[in-house]
Each structure stands twice: as structure tokens, then as C-alpha cells.
Amino acid sequence: MSETITRHDAGDTSAFTGAVDVRWAPAEPAPKPRRLWLKIGVPVAAVVAAATVCSLVLIAPGTTAAGVPVGGQTAGAAADTISSRLSAIEVSLGDGGPTVSAADLGASVDASALADAAFAGSPMWNVTAWFAEYGTPEVSLDADRAATALRAALPDAYSDPTPATVSFQKDAYTVTPAVDGTGISTDAVRAALETALVKGESTATVDPTPEPVAATVTTDAAEAASARLNDMIAEAGFYAGDHRAVSIPAATLASWLTVEADDAGVFSYAVDAAAIQTAVDKLPSQVNQDPVSANVLASESGTTLSTLAEGQDGRVLGDTAGVARDFADQLASGDASYELPVEVTPRSTVSTVRLAEVDLGEQRLYLKENGKVVDTWLISSGRDGAVTFTGHYSIGWRTALQDMKGTSRDTGNKYTQPDVPWVMYFNGNQAFHGAYWHNNFGNQMSAGCVNMPPPLAKKLYDWMPDGGDVWIHA
Incomplete structure (x- = not known):
């Protein structure tokens, strides 16, 4: 490309005209677009995604479960918060009295159920369900831990109950009734903890006035056990069919049994099979018998009018191996009628007209x-x-x-x-x-x-x- 250029120098008014060969430098490349969204958009997206995930796993702000704030927490964390809040509550036994903690009492609540209910009703994504309240706590106490902690804190409020007992006297079982002890009401303690938890309070006060504490082994349970044992005495024996071939005296039966109540107040019987074996060894001489004919008065037509002699069936005792052990198991279940293995020869009848x-x-x-x-x-x-x-x-x-x-x-x-x-x-x-x-x-x-x-x-x-x-x- 050629071009005519007019040049004016300073102080020089002359002009000249000439052909000059000029080559232009290449043009600079066009600038690349600046992708700012990569620097700004990616973090924002991550934040949005995280917020979305959180809204799906967290409990809504302002939410309470059983009076405990759990907003912004997962259900698991909320359950831990509820349990921790309960454990930290201090129970005062009367105004200014000694205190015990809920943890010392073995207090617990179904925190998972409460937290799950709060999350189900108020997930974070549901803005309309924010600041909601959920759940009425049902606090439970570990009976042994609560009794130990309360007794240690206020020993004068406690006296041990006397359990009812069953014993054999002469020919029957008798009952010694239970006597109530005293102690602080665990129901009152439990209710006070529930109230404090719901109200968000860190302390609770309970009236320490002693109340009756029933024995685990009650009089009613002892009377029921005694009645069953006395029924066993009435029916006790070794039977040949429906006939009681050998009766068992009340004192003998009682000597075979040990009557005890367990920790739940339920009576059971331990049975001495070896002692029963002594009685079983004597059975052949007591059971075996020859048949004896019955004798009746009859009319000429064959109608029986009266009985002169009842007669008896003949009996032969079978194998008694295992009888003592089997009878012991049967007695433990409350059944004192043992049917022996016996071969019976029916009596004959002689009629007199x-x-x-x-x-x-x-x-x-x-x-x-x-x-x-x-x-x-x-x-x-x-x-x-x-x-x-x-x-x-x-x-x-x-x-x-x-x-x-x-x-x-x-x-x-x-x-x-x-x-x-x-x-x-x-x-x-x-x-x-x-x-x-x-x-x-x-x-x-x-x-x-x-x-x-x-x-x-x-x-x-x-x-x-x-x-x-x-x-x-x-």
C-alpha cells in the first residue's frame, strides 16, 4: 500500500510530496472474555446446595421439643440436647433441702422420639413451621438408682418395708402380712422433673414428706400362694386312676417344698426330689393289692338293692423309675396329684338274692x-x-x-x-x-x-x- 504524505516541520513551511511505502503492524488479538462466574458462581452454588441439604436434615429455627430449643440441629443432635438438659436438672428435697441430680436418679426420656417428632413437624425447609413447640415429656426413673440417691440424700425419710411371708404351721400354710415402709414419692420426683424440663428450669423442688412404700412381696400375693399350697395339701397323693391310692400328709408335702418369692414378688416352689424318692420307694407295699369281690343284695329280677361289701380292684405298681423327678416337676407347677403307672384288675361282684x-x-x-x-x-x-x-x-x-x-x-x-x-x-x-x-x-x-x-x-x-x-x- 502506498500513500502521499504531507509533512510540516517546525519552522519549515515547505511542503513536499512523495510516495512512501508503509507497512502496518499486525492488529493485537481481541481480548478473551473474563469468566468471573467461575470465581464467584461456584462458591455461591456450593452455598446454595449446602443450604438446600441443611434444610432437608435440620430442624427449623425456633423449634422446641419438650421445652428444649432444638432449632438448627439434626434429629440426633436434638435428642442429645434433650437428654443432656434433663440430666442437668437438680432436684431439691424441700426448700433449701439436699439436692440430687436427674442423672443420679437415673432419669430418662424418649429423646429420640421427641426429636423425630420435632423434625417431622418442622424441618428447616418448611418456613411456615418455624418456631413450633413439640412433645410432652414422659420422664422415667431407674427405681433402684432413684431409691439409693434419695435415701442417701434424706435418710430419715426412709424405712424398709417388711415383705409378706408364707410358712407352714401344723397342717396348713399361713400368711404373715406385709408391713409398709416409708420413702420419698418417686412419682412426685418424676413429675417435678417433667415440669422443670418443659419450663426450661434447671432446678425442681419436691415435698420430702415420707409416704408409705409397699413391700415388693405383697400380702395379696402371699395369700394367693398360701391358698394354692393348701389346695395342693387337700389333693396331694399318688393316684391309681381316679382313686387316691396313697395319701401324702400335709407335713410330708411341706417338707418337700421350699416356698420363696423372687425380686418381683412372685412366689414359686423349689422341690426336693430326693425326699420324694424316699416315699416312692415305699409305694409297692402301699399300692399293690389283690382284688376283693363286691357283695350286693339284688332282687330276683337282677336289680341291685343295697351293697353289703364294696370290694376293691386289684393293683400292681409298674416301673417307678423317674417318678420322683417327674413328681417334683409337677409339684413345682402347683399340681400335687400324681398318677402312678398301675395295672388294675377290676373287682368282681357277687349278688345275693x-x-x-x-x-x-x-x-x-x-x-x-x-x-x-x-x-x-x-x-x-x-x-x-x-x-x-x-x-x-x-x-x-x-x-x-x-x-x-x-x-x-x-x-x-x-x-x-x-x-x-x-x-x-x-x-x-x-x-x-x-x-x-x-x-x-x-x-x-x-x-x-x-x-x-x-x-x-x-x-x-x-x-x-x-x-x-x-x-x-x-
């Missing part, structure tokens, strides 16, 4: 057992006009003494016979009975009954059961 047979022709009574005459004597039956009716009958109503009244069928005359002994009716108004007004037995003398000397009437009365068979024949 008794018959009062009257031969009107002979005017004689025969007493028969299973058809065999066992006794006989003269009687007086009804006169010809007032005969004793023949037939098969059975003994109905009876009485040891009666005034008899009636009308004779043969004469039509009314009669009254006082104090007739040993009366047994068998056919309407006809009966066996004693007769003291005559001694003409062997002849027909009555108005229809069968009478006999009073001593013999009593013998018949005692011998013949109700429902026994009667046979009247000519």
Missing part, C-alpha cells in the same frame, strides 16, 4: 338267700275272712313304729292298734310287723297282715332291703 317266703298252709316264714333257707319261724297270717293274699311282691314303705288303724274285712269292725313295731308293707295295706298283743303264732290271727314276735320282726326288718322279694303262697 334275699327272699321272704310265707307258707300260709304251714303258717311259717322262710328267709332264703340265693334259694337257700338261712332262717325260719312261725307267723300269723290273715283270718279266713280277711286272708293274706298270695302272690309275688316286694318290700315297699317301712317304718320302725306305727299306730295301725283300719276295718276288719271279716267282721267289719274298726280297729286301732297303737305302737306296732317293725312294719314293712309289701301289698297295699298288707305288711310284715311285730305283734305284742298275742302269742298264738302258727295260727291265723290277723286282719290280713303277716305278724310275728317283735324280736323276729326286727330281725326281718334289718335283714330284708327295700325292694326285696316277697312270695306268699298256700
Whole structure:
């Protein structure tokens, strides 16, 4: 590129014109954009991201849980704050009295649940839920630690309760009732801690007036245990089926048992299996027996009228290995009826049929057992006009003494016979009975009954059961 240049020098007014070859220097590169956002935007973004994360894991500002400020904390940190606040509270036993800390009392609260409730209701991102209050604390105390700390602080307020006891006296278990002790109310202490925690107070005051402290082993528990033990005494024994083959005396049962209550006041029984084994060793001679037949009075139709002898089943005791240990376990559960391994041979039954047979022709009574005459004597039956009716009958109503009244069928005359002994009716108004007004037995003398000397009437009365068979024949 060429160009005409006019130059004026100072003091020189001449001009010149000439062609000059001029080359321009290359142009400077265009400046690069300045990326300030990399220096400013990245930290800001990080702050925003962090704030967003915090809003998702922190509790909103101004939030309280059980009266404890927990705003800006995670749920875990809030739980620690609540627990620490509770532990730091001092309890004064009366105005100006000795103090114990909540930590000394073993005080605790479900801080995690309270903190979780605060976070769930007021997370930081929810601006509308800031400055909210959550939770009513339920403080609990460690019973042993609280009692130890309070007793140490105010020993004069305490006396130990006396537990109820159960003991064996003579033939039964008896109860010695519990006696209350005294102490400071742990319920009052617990309530005072709850109030102080909610109000944000560092101290709490409790009335130190002693109150009754019940024994762990109560009278009611002892009476229930005693009643069960006495029930065990009543049923105690070794059984063969439903039959108590060998009874266990109350003192023996009590010697096998040790009755104790645990720390919770619950009674249980420790059982000496070795002592039971001594009783088990004697069982064969007490249990084994031969069968004995029962003996009953029956009618000719086979109906049982009465029992002369009960009889007994035969028994043979089986293997007793392990019986003592098993019975010990059973007694520990409160069951004193032990069923033995026994083979039973059922008793047989012998029936005796008794018959009062009257031969009107002979005017004689025969007493028969299973058809065999066992006794006989003269009687007086009804006169010809007032005969004793023949037939098969059975003994109905009876009485040891009666005034008899009636009308004779043969004469039509009314009669009254006082104090007739040993009366047994068998056919309407006809009966066996004693007769003291005559001694003409062997002849027909009555108005229809069968009478006999009073001593013999009593013998018949005692011998013949109700429902026994009667046979009247000519």
C-alpha cells in the first residue's frame, strides 16, 4: 500500500510530496472474555446446595421439643440436647433441702422420639413451621438408682418395708402380712422433673414428706400362694386312676417344698426330689393289692338293692423309675396329684338274692338267700275272712313304729292298734310287723297282715332291703 504524505516541520513551511511505502503492524488479538462466574458462581452454588441439604436434615429455627430449643440441629443432635438438659436438672428435697441430680436418679426420656417428632413437624425447609413447640415429656426413673440417691440424700425419710411371708404351721400354710415402709414419692420426683424440663428450669423442688412404700412381696400375693399350697395339701397323693391310692400328709408335702418369692414378688416352689424318692420307694407295699369281690343284695329280677361289701380292684405298681423327678416337676407347677403307672384288675361282684317266703298252709316264714333257707319261724297270717293274699311282691314303705288303724274285712269292725313295731308293707295295706298283743303264732290271727314276735320282726326288718322279694303262697 502506498500513500502521499504531507509533512510540516517546525519552522519549515515547505511542503513536499512523495510516495512512501508503509507497512502496518499486525492488529493485537481481541481480548478473551473474563469468566468471573467461575470465581464467584461456584462458591455461591456450593452455598446454595449446602443450604438446600441443611434444610432437608435440620430442624427449623425456633423449634422446641419438650421445652428444649432444638432449632438448627439434626434429629440426633436434638435428642442429645434433650437428654443432656434433663440430666442437668437438680432436684431439691424441700426448700433449701439436699439436692440430687436427674442423672443420679437415673432419669430418662424418649429423646429420640421427641426429636423425630420435632423434625417431622418442622424441618428447616418448611418456613411456615418455624418456631413450633413439640412433645410432652414422659420422664422415667431407674427405681433402684432413684431409691439409693434419695435415701442417701434424706435418710430419715426412709424405712424398709417388711415383705409378706408364707410358712407352714401344723397342717396348713399361713400368711404373715406385709408391713409398709416409708420413702420419698418417686412419682412426685418424676413429675417435678417433667415440669422443670418443659419450663426450661434447671432446678425442681419436691415435698420430702415420707409416704408409705409397699413391700415388693405383697400380702395379696402371699395369700394367693398360701391358698394354692393348701389346695395342693387337700389333693396331694399318688393316684391309681381316679382313686387316691396313697395319701401324702400335709407335713410330708411341706417338707418337700421350699416356698420363696423372687425380686418381683412372685412366689414359686423349689422341690426336693430326693425326699420324694424316699416315699416312692415305699409305694409297692402301699399300692399293690389283690382284688376283693363286691357283695350286693339284688332282687330276683337282677336289680341291685343295697351293697353289703364294696370290694376293691386289684393293683400292681409298674416301673417307678423317674417318678420322683417327674413328681417334683409337677409339684413345682402347683399340681400335687400324681398318677402312678398301675395295672388294675377290676373287682368282681357277687349278688345275693334275699327272699321272704310265707307258707300260709304251714303258717311259717322262710328267709332264703340265693334259694337257700338261712332262717325260719312261725307267723300269723290273715283270718279266713280277711286272708293274706298270695302272690309275688316286694318290700315297699317301712317304718320302725306305727299306730295301725283300719276295718276288719271279716267282721267289719274298726280297729286301732297303737305302737306296732317293725312294719314293712309289701301289698297295699298288707305288711310284715311285730305283734305284742298275742302269742298264738302258727295260727291265723290277723286282719290280713303277716305278724310275728317283735324280736323276729326286727330281725326281718334289718335283714330284708327295700325292694326285696316277697312270695306268699298256700
